[in-house]
Amino acid sequence: SQKIEQNSEAxxxxxxxxxxxxxxxxxxxxxxxxxxxxxxGRGPVFLLLIRENxxxxxxxxxxxxxxxxxxxxxxxxxxxxxxxxxxxLCALYNQGGKLIFGQGTELSVKP
Amino acid sequence: GAVVxxxxxxxxxxxxxxxxxxxxxxxxxxxxxxxxxxxxKKSLMLMATSNEGSKATYEQGVEKDKFLIxxxxxTLSTLTVTSAHPEDSSFYICSASRSGGRANEKLxxxxxxxxxxx
Numbered sequence: 001s002q003k004i005e006q007n008s009e010a011x012x013x014x015x016x017x018x019x020x021x022x023x024x025x026x027x028x029x030x031x032x033x034x035x036x037x038x039x040x041g042r043g044p045v046f047l048l049l050i051r052e053n054x055x056x057x058x059x060x061x062x063x064x065x066x067x068x069x070x071x072x073x074x075x076x077x078x079x080x081x082x083x084x085x086x087x088x089l090c091a092l093y094n095q096g097g098k099l100i101f102g103q104g105t106e107l108s109v110k111p
Numbered sequence: 112g113a114v115v116x117x118x119x120x121x122x123x124x125x126x127x128x129x130x131x132x133x134x135x136x137x138x139x140x141x142x143x144x145x146x147x148x149x150x151x152k153k154s155l156m157l158m159a160t161s162n163e164g165s166k167a168t169y170e171q172g173v174e175k176d177k178f179l180i181x182x183x184x185x186t187l188s189t190l191t192v193t194s195a196h197p198e199d200s201s202f203y204i205c206s207a208s209r210s211g212g213r214a215n216e217k218l219x220x221x222x223x224x225x226x227x228x229x
Contacts, residue, residue, distance in 0.1 A: 032215045043117070043204045043220030044155070051215070089154070098145070099206075099218055103154035 002027040004092060006102040014110055019077040021105045023090030026071060030092045033066055033073050038087045038104065047088075048075075080109045113139050115207045117221025124195055125229055132190045132224045134205030140185035141207035145218065146178075149202040161188050195228045202226075 003026045013019050023033070031052050036044035050057045050066045050073065057064045063076040077084050087104040094100050114137040124130050134144055143162050147155040159175075161167040161182035169175045177199075179191040188207075192199050202225050206218040 034217060041202075041223065041225065043115075043206070043223045044218075045220070046217040049215060049217060093213075097213070098157055098160060100157065101155045106152075 002094065002100070004028070004090060004100060004102040006088075006090060006105045008103055008105070010106040010108060012108045012110065013080055015081060017080055019080050019084070019107055019109070021075040021088050021107065023073040023075065023102055024071060025092060028071075028092050028094070030068075032093070033064075034091045034099070035062075035064060035073075035075050036089045036091060036101075038089055040087075044089055044101075077107070080107075082109045082111050085109050113137075113207070113209075113219045115141075115205065115219045115221045117205050117224055119224060120222060121225045121227075123227045123229065126196050127194055130192045130195055130226060132192075132203055132205070132226075134188045134190070134207070134221050136186045136207040136219070139207070139209055141188075142185070142210060143208040144182060144188040145206045145208065146180060146188075146190050147204045147206065149204060149223075151202075155204060158190075192226065195226070197228045200226055200228045 005024045034049045035047045038044045048064045050064045061078045065074045085108050087106045089101050089104040091099050091101045116135045118133050146158045149155045158173045159167045159169045161180045163182050163185050167180035182188040204223045206220045
């Protein structure tokens with residue numbers, strides 16, 4: 001069956017450090033992979049999209065990698081700040097054109 | 112970015128009543144809208160896909176008679192939870208798509224509706 005798996009354990013890091021979140025998928029062959037941020041009681045907000053032929057994509061302090069051999073994407077936040085505390089979701093479109101999400105990883109950045 | 116407005120943000124109702132949730136795309140025409148449901152600390156689960164002017168497509172296990180979806184215009188979709196029961200209590204989120212779900216398209220989400228059924 002198709003799965004999108006993210007580390008369900010919360011990630012706690014110190015301000016200024018780099019946060020790295022993992023997204024693994026099985027039985028998908030995505031051409032694109034997306035990352036979203038979700039704050040408590042709010043809808044997700046789009047952050048980044050990466051194509052299968054892109055190894056890495058950056059946006060300000062965010063960096064995403066996409067390894068189609070390992071079927072894995074890594075999401076990095078450098079120089080993390082308490083305001084980065086949120087749940088981060090990876091997502092893929094299935095063959096039916098529907099965006100399916102991983103369960104998300106909660107990030108907590110302590111000052 | 113595009114704006115999707117969802118109302119109400121929070122609703123508390125008695126068991127057996129019906130609740131309507133509205134989702135509006137404010138600055139673009141949404142060919143397709145998606146409705147998701149989310150339990151605490153869990154992922155978003157897709158409930159249904161609605162296309163303007165046609166019947167919604169429901170995911171497996173989602174009761175179409177319980178969750179009525181209407182997509183009457185390119186900017187408005189509504190989800191009605193009929194005869195709500197406590198197990199329907201959840202966070203409901205809509206999203207809007209310009210293209211109907213192209214693989215490289217990002218979705219814009221509403222702010223969600225927290226439904227509590229007493």
